Amino acid sequence: MDKSQILEKLKQENCTDIAAEQATNNYWLESKAVNEVFQLFEIDGDIPLDLYVNWKELNSKSWVELCGKLKSDLEAKQLLHRVYDSKSSIPFDHDIWTRTITECLKFKNYERDYTGVAFYYEHLKNQQEIDKKIGPIKDLLIELEQIVGNECYNINKAEPWRRWGVLEPTCERLRYPLTFETDSESVIKTHRVPANISNTDFISGKYVFGGNQLDVFRGLYKVLKHLKEKGLLKDSVVL
Numbered sequence: 467m468d469k470s471q472i473l474e475k476l477k478q479e480n481c482t483d484i485a486a487e488q489a490t491n492n493y494w495l496e497s498k499a500v501n502e503v504f505q506l507f508e509i510d511g512d513i514p515l516d517l518y519v520n521w522k523e524l525n526s527k528s529w530v531e532l533c534g535k536l537k538s539d540l541e542a543k544q545l546l547h548r549v550y551d552s553k554s555s556i557p558f559d560h561d562i563w564t565r566t567i568t569e570c571l572k573f574k575n576y577e578r579d580y581t582g583v584a585f586y587y588e589h590l591k592n593q594q595e596i597d598k599k600i601g602p603i604k605d606l607l608i609e610l611e612q613i614v615g616n617e618c619y620n621i622n623k624a625e626p627w628r629r630w631g632v633l634e635p636t637c638e639r640l641r642y643p644l645t646f647e648t649d650s651e652s653v654i655k656t657h658r659v660p661a662n663i664s665n666t667d668f669i670s671g672k673y674v675f676g677g678n679q680l681d682v683f684r685g686l687y688k689v690l691k692h693l694k695e696k697g698l699l700k701d702s703v704v705l
Contacts, residue, residue: 469500469501469504472500473497473500476493476496476497476500476529477493477497479493480492480493480496495530496528496529496530497529499528499529499530499532499533500529502533503515503518503529503532503533503536506533506536506537506540510540510543512560512563512564513536513540514564514567514568514571517567517568517571518532518535518536518571519532520571521535521571538579538580538583539567539570539580539583541580542580542581542582542583542584542587543563545580545581545584546558546563546584546587559591559594562587562590562591562594563587565590566583566586566587566590567583569586569590570583570586592666593665593666596665596666596669597665597666599687600665600668600669600687601665602704603687603690603703603704604665604668606690606703607683607686607687607690608659610686610689611644611659611671611682611683611686614682614686615641615642615644615657615673615682616639616641617639618639618640618641618642619635619637619638619639619640620638620640623637623638641657642673643655643656643657643673644656644657644658644659644671644672644673644682645671645672645673645674645679646660646663646667646668646670646671646672647667647670648663648664648667648670649664649666649667659671668683669683669684669687670683671683690703
């Protein structure tokens, strides 16, 4: 994308011999915004300029509006840098930042302010962390939950003497249902973990008891982590 060609096109569209004063003023505002956008791009090489221009064209936005959006996103980046630079153990992730902007610009009506962009960065970073920690042990967590979930009884049908003080009760068991909250803000109630559930949705799995809930997969993950710290798990179990 060539800045000189963009400026020449703006000039042709607005600065003719019969151009109205408003069109001429529009040219100066737009050309100023073009220069500022390219200046920001030169300062910060991480800016996916082509994606921003595509977003501008898709939404029929002006260069002035594009410049404002770019400044807002860079404000979010500066905010995140201040937060993460103060945490030496958790550096700012440039790859996740690029992914954040790339994902946001896919939406036609992208109107996130700088705080919204920062929150979306946090969402993607959290997603990456969960994938890293939960992905390798997801099948194991599912197996453990099935054991826990099958140790459920109806107090009105299971006599206490058939459960008290024994490792293997003989009374009838119930499979307690799981509830998942998904990224799309829907709720799934099921007796089996959905096959293609994402790790972020998976870790939200819980047992609901009226107004209370037990985050069973988070709890099981913490149990495995505790056992690992105690040296009671094989080294092959990565946490």
